[in-house]
Amino acid sequence: MLTAQTDGEKLLGNLLGKTPILEDLHILCDQMGGRVTGTEPNEQSVEWGLKQFEEAGIKAWKEPFEMPRKWAEKSAQASITGASNWHPKIACRAFSTGTPEGGLKADLVFGGMGMEADFEKIREEVEGNFVLIETIVMSNLTELFLEYINAIEIESNAKKYGAAGVVYMSSREKKLLYRHLTSYGIENDMPMIVMARDDATRCKRLLERGKKLTLNLDLDLVDEGAYNSYNVVAEIPGGTLKDEIVLIGAHLDSWGLGTGANDNGCNVTMMIDIARQIKALGLQPKRSIRFVLWNGEEQGMLGSWAYTQQHKEELDQIKMKITVDIGSGKIDGFFVNGRKELGPILKRWLAPIDSLGPFMNIPDPIIGTDNYDFLAQGVPNLVGKHDVYNYCSDYHSESDTYDKVNVQNLKENTAVTGWLTWQIANDVDFQPTRHTREDVNKIIEKFKLERGMRALRLWDTWIDGSRGVK
């Protein structure tokens, strides 16, 4: 006997079935490639994203916002001379400064892990020279986060002791390079690079034996002033509750070493796929569903910050903001970002699709992706929680390419996220309250977010009230 399918079940079935999601991923990653905000591939991806929504018959538009500094690496080369002579493999940290024509030459000194005590030991040698910072091999999200946290002390020491630049040992093995923001973010004003672990440990062994090494850095960059970038926004208007919004999004931009596949092309294609299937089925949600492909995320979540400023008057209407940004490991729950009360409600929404789970929701807040400004504005927000899969090893690196995306997981994650979005958009009883500044402060204290917020340069703007609910 056939039983009538609910709209949510129809959507789930379509998303698990044949859709163009992998063709989208191929175009976004293989064809356009790495999408650094401000570069041509990024601009192409904006136009492409817009076109995907429009071709599906969904109203879509671009929303401009100002990016404060245009930065991209054109080429980064290094040579070591002295006791040994070779060309180590390097990449710039994001917002590294460039070097003069012909390069910048200085001695390389070994600065241990870069803590105050390490710098004290080399206090006489560090001024005017490059300092090599040792790292451990990163193997999980906690260690990845520690890299960001340690960078604050390392880089402020480098400045204080007058180093000419910072040379980080890559925390990945086998010559793999990656790109992170410096702890000074867009305000960084010194050369900072990552050197292949194989090369950096060779330097360390030589330096520890008292051998003298000189490093010549030749960093050719795009480094210009402010410009406009765009978020891509699309909307399926609601019915009876059309003024209420469920906002779901993923960031379109990436760092340019790889092709931004797990971070975050796969989840961009997820957003497009969900919108397309809702439209193809002719479904009418009660609340409006708004899809946003964020830009400027890697450079400080600047697109989503701008959105919360430009849509300030509308924030009360956003009943939920969902962010998907942790690759293509299996979604096995959601971060409820400090709102414990969402746990049981999520459990109820997800119960009918438990065969795609099981799902475990986590109270802890995520602050390093596009949910942050919504959390800081007191808007209820979720971040997809994934099985770690290969997210860490390829994160921000040359190896983040299409072949690393787990396509089966991506299909199921899209179905889970689509299902959840549909439940939220139609659950009239779900009427969450927007948090006040005091509520958000309680979350910051309870989950001890200050250190992480400092590492991501979010602390000062929260304290002075320029970013987040007043």
Ligand SMILES: [Zn+2]
């Ligand atoms: Zn990301």
